[in-house]
Amino acid sequence: MSTPKNKSKAKVVLSLSHITKVYELGDQTLNILKDISLTICEGELVAIVGPSGSGKSTLMHIMGLLDQQSSGTVMLAGHDASSLTEIEAAKLRNKYIGFIFQQFNLLSRTSALENVMLPTVYTEGATGKAAYATKLLTDLGLGQRLGNYPNQLSGGQQQRVAIARALINDPAVIFADEPTGNLDSKSGHEVVEILKQLNKDGRTIVIVTHDLELAKMAHRTIKIFDGQIVSDTTKKL
Amino acid sequence: MLGVVIGVLSVILLTSIGNGLTVFVEKQFETLGSNLLIVAPGEIISEEGGFNQEAAALSMSTSKLSMSDVSALERVGYPLGIVAPVIEGSIDVRTDQGKRKGFSVATTVEYSELRNTKTTRGRFINESDVSSSRKVAVIGSKIADKLFVGENPVGQKVTINRIRFEVVGVAESKSSGSMGGPDIDSSVYVPISTARSALGQEKISYILVQAADKKEIERAKTKVKEALDKRLNTEDFSVTDQSEILKTIQTILGTLTLGLAGIAAISLVVGGIGIMNIMLVAVSERTKEIGLRKALGATPNNIMVQFLIESAVISTVGGTIGIILGILGAWGIRAFFPATPSLNSILLAFGVSLATGIIFGVYPAKKAAALSPIEALRYE
Numbered sequence: 001m002s003t004p005k006n007k008s009k010a011k012v013v014l015s016l017s018h019i020t021k022v023y024e025l026g027d028q029t030l031n032i033l034k035d036i037s038l039t040i041c042e043g044e045l046v047a048i049v050g051p052s053g054s055g056k057s058t059l060m061h062i063m064g065l066l067d068q069q070s071s072g073t074v075m076l077a078g079h080d081a082s083s084l085t086e087i088e089a090a091k092l093r094n095k096y097i098g099f100i101f102q103q104f105n106l107l108s109r110t111s112a113l114e115n116v117m118l119p120t121v122y123t124e125g126a127t128g129k130a131a132y133a134t135k136l137l138t139d140l141g142l143g144q145r146l147g148n149y150p151n152q153l154s155g156g157q158q159q160r161v162a163i164a165r166a167l168i169n170d171p172a173v174i175f176a177d178e179p180t181g182n183l184d185s186k187s188g189h190e191v192v193e194i195l196k197q198l199n200k201d202g203r204t205i206v207i208v209t210h211d212l213e214l215a216k217m218a219h220r221t222i223k224i225f226d227g228q229i230v231s232d233t234t235k236k237l
Numbered sequence: 238m239l240g241v242v243i244g245v246l247s248v249i250l251l252t253s254i255g256n257g258l259t260v261f262v263e264k265q266f267e268t269l270g271s272n273l274l275i276v277a278p279g280e281i282i283s284e285e286g287g288f289n290q291e292a293a294a295l296s297m298s299t300s301k302l303s304m305s306d307v308s309a310l311e312r313v314g315y316p317l318g319i320v321a322p323v324i325e326g327s328i329d330v331r332t333d334q335g336k337r338k339g340f341s342v343a344t345t346v347e348y349s350e351l352r353n354t355k356t357t358r359g360r361f362i363n364e365s366d367v368s369s370s371r372k373v374a375v376i377g378s379k380i381a382d383k384l385f386v387g388e389n390p391v392g393q394k395v396t397i398n399r400i401r402f403e404v405v406g407v408a409e410s411k412s413s414g415s416m417g418g419p420d421i422d423s424s425v426y427v428p429i430s431t432a433r434s435a436l437g438q439e440k441i442s443y444i445l446v447q448a449a450d451k452k453e454i455e456r457a458k459t460k461v462k463e464a465l466d467k468r469l470n471t472e473d474f475s476v477t478d479q480s481e482i483l484k485t486i487q488t489i490l491g492t493l494t495l496g497l498a499g500i501a502a503i504s505l506v507v508g509g510i511g512i513m514n515i516m517l518v519a520v521s522e523r524t525k526e527i528g529l530r531k532a533l534g535a536t537p538n539n540i541m542v543q544f545l546i547e548s549a550v551i552s553t554v555g556g557t558i559g560i561i562l563g564i565l566g567a568w569g570i571r572a573f574f575p576a577t578p579s580l581n582s583i584l585l586a587f588g589v590s591l592a593t594g595i596i597f598g599v600y601p602a603k604k605a606a607a608l609s610p611i612e613a614l615r616y617e
Contacts, residue, residue: 066532066610087536094534105529105614122534165533 010041012075013172013204014063019072021058021227032058033069034227040173040206045199047207047215050224057177059224060208064097064175065089077172094122098166102178104158106150106165112137113146116164123169136164140194156187163194173204180214192217238515238555240508241593245559245586246566248501252582253567255494257575262486272318273351274458275482276310276444276465277475278302300440301473306465307444313464316457318447321347324432325442330376330425331396332384339380339425341397343432351445354426359391359406362428366405370430374402378410379422397425400435454478498582502589508555509593516548516601527605528613537606544602545595552594556587 021033032055040046050056061067062074065081066089073082077096084092106115116133120126137146140160150158159179166174176195180188196217199205207218215221223231278300307322324343329336348354349361356375366373374395381390390404411421432438448457461476520527527540535543560583567576 061611064532087538090531090534090536090539093532099532101529101614105525107526107529118530119533122530122536122539169534 010043013040013042013044013077015039015075016063017073019059019062019069019074021055021062021067022070032227033062036072036227036229038222038229038232040204042172042204043199043202044220045196045205045207045218046220046222047209047218048222048224049209049212049215051210054224055227056208056210056224060175060177060206063173063206064099065093090122094119095169096172098169098171098174100159100162100166100174100176100179102181104150104155104162104182106158106161108150111147111149112142112153112161115150115161116168118165119169126169129168133164133168136167137161140164154187155183156190159183159187159191160194163191163198167198167203173206174198176205176207178209178211179207180211181209188214238512238551238558240511241505241552241555241590242508242559242562244501244505244508244593245556245590246563247504248498248586248589249560249563249578249582250566250570250576251497251501252494252585253563253576253578254570254574255490255497256579256582257577258493259487259490260577261575262490263483272448272450272454273479274446274448274454274461275477275479276302276306276446276461277477278441278443279473279475300442301469302441302444304441306468307441309464309468310444310446310461313460316449316453317460318449319347319351320447321345321351321445322429322441323348323443323445324429324438324440326432326436326438328397328425328436330380330384332393334384334386337380337383337423339377339397339423340420341427341432341436341438342424343427343429343436343438345429348426348445351447354411355409356406357409358389359404361406361408362426367428367430370428370434372400372402372431372435373405373428375406375408375426376404377408377420377422377424379420380425381407395425397427398436402427448478454480498585501586505586505589505593508590509552509597512548512552512594513597513600515551516544516598517604519547520544520601520605523605524608524613524616527608528610528616531608531610532614540608541602541606544605545598548594548598548602549591550594552590553587555594556590559590560587 015038017037019033019036020031023030023032036059048056048059058067062069065074065076065084068083073080075081076092079092081089081092107118110118113130113133116137117129120129134143134146137143137160140163142157142160142164145153145157150161153161159182179195180191183191192214195205195207207214209215220232220234222229302322304322307320310317310320321344324341326341326343328339328341330339331337342348344362345367346362346364354361357378359375361375362373365371374397376384376390376395384390384395385393390407393404395402395404408422408424408426427436446457446461448454458476458478465474465476530540530543563583563586564578567578570576
């Protein structure tokens with residue numbers, strides 16, 4: 001584990017220490033993650049790369065509180081998230097985490113605006129979010145598409161709706177799982193530019209991908225292989 | 238949803254029919270005259286209020302009631318009013334125009350007042366008909382319609398069980414439709430003396446006794462019992478008033494209505510299972526949506542409530558459609574049958590359909606809530 005010195009003053013958003021994940025398949029034991037420790041600070045743009053089967057998805061699930069580690073501790077935005085009940089995990093996800101998926105995962109019979117608002121349905125005391133959702137979509141160039149259904153939008157537009165959805169609750173960290181995997185190169189490039197811009201605005205973003213080209217946009221690249229971190233490099237700016 | 242629609246529809250239709258039956262029977266009773274006590278030969282209505290059919294059939298044929306009992310009751314005076322003995326029997330009625338099964342009511346002059354029987358043509362049986370056993374008859378409106386088409390029956394001849402009678406009157410129609418049992422409008426009224434001499438009907442079927450006042454019914458009942466106790470064995474007669482019979486019939490019809498509702502409830506349960514299937518399909522079709530919602534912060538409870546609300550909405554919509562169709566249907570069958578939808582049955586059907594929606598929605602909703610977000614998101 002290495003935290004760059006120029007970031008040492010920055011606030012830690014997410015830290016994992018000695019995380020392991022073990023699956024029992026019959027009498028076989030699979031060690032998906034073997035002793036992973038890492039820290040992500042506010043304002044970082046991190047790419048987690050590795051071939052399929054390397055454990056990067058499982059790692060993202062644990063960092064995103066979708067899955068529980070077998071051992072080790074997870075700290076998210078100052079909360080110990082090592083052993084949470086399902087309800088506690090759901091509440092922390094809702095408040096601190098935004099997800100961007102490869103498949104966009106928009107609700108099909110729901111307008112773009114309502115899709116963006118979806119996380120607020122599960123936020124206690126969320127009011128007046130419609131104006132914010134409208135602003136997010138407008139900023140992403142979808143101001144004319146608020147009432148459109150996902151099937152009336154192109155792939156790139158759908159992913160932009162999903163990005164707005166990830167932003168609606170102002171999360172501490174955004175996880176993007178192969179965000180360009182389902183897009184043509186032009187739309188993919190647009191999405192990359194949007195993520196870069198969001199990072200410039202101060203958002204903390206973690207991209208999970210097996211695409212090394214995509215990983216180049218990140219300042220910091222963590223390579224995973226066989227359940228272990230094999231390198232963690234930060235570009236000099 | 239169709240299952241719920243059909244379930245609610247059948248609950249409303251079947252209870253409407255039961256309800257209509259009850260209303261119909263009550264109305265029929267009202268037209269039969271009030272303040273009536275019926276002295277029957279034997280225990281026709283048991284102490285529990287049920288019809289004692291065996292005893293009724295047996296006692297009609299072995300009736301120990303006699304004309305002297307009638308005279309004895311007439312001598313009691315207040316609180317008893319008019320007394321009328323009746324002999325009932327099945328008969329064949331024949332004219333030149335054809336033949337019909339009928340129902341003879343052999344009685345005295347007083348019957349018309351007691352039972353509120355009016356004639357539309359001619360007259361009812363009079364004193365001298367009875368005293369001289371004249372072969373005269375007052376025919377029910379249906380008999381008149383069928384056997385004297387386009388003719389005035391009064392003054393014409395009619396053959397009852399091969400004996401010729403003269404028609405002296407036509408009785409006013411009393412029932413609005415046929416509901417089984419003896420049809421009042423197919424009755425033929427003859428003097429009781431004539432029935433005994435000419436038709437060979439000996440046994441008195443029952444004696445009608447009027448109470449002088451509605452409030453005196455209980456006292457009149459006691460008086461009748463006292464008078465008859467001196468003359469007959471206790472088991473050879475029974476005294477009932479109309480309200481008791483009405484109560485008995487209401488009990489029977491109530492059970493019938495409940496039974497019909499029970500049958501309808503089964504179709505509601507079938508509808509509920511239909512809802513469960515729909516929701517199970519919805520859960521598997523929307524696995525990905527559930528995973529997404531969970532990833533975005535929905536708790537298992539949120540998901541469960543969402544699916545429960547959905548199944549409740551489906552059943553409410555289905556229930557409402559069923560209620561509308563049920564009311565329309567009840568109006569439709571009204572042309573043939575007195576079906577009356579009651580507010581109670583509508584509320585019941587609606588409540589039950591909502592409950593089935595929720596009860597049968599629980600299992601799919603639980604299933605949805607228990608999905609793991611990672612597995613669900615990966616689901617294609």
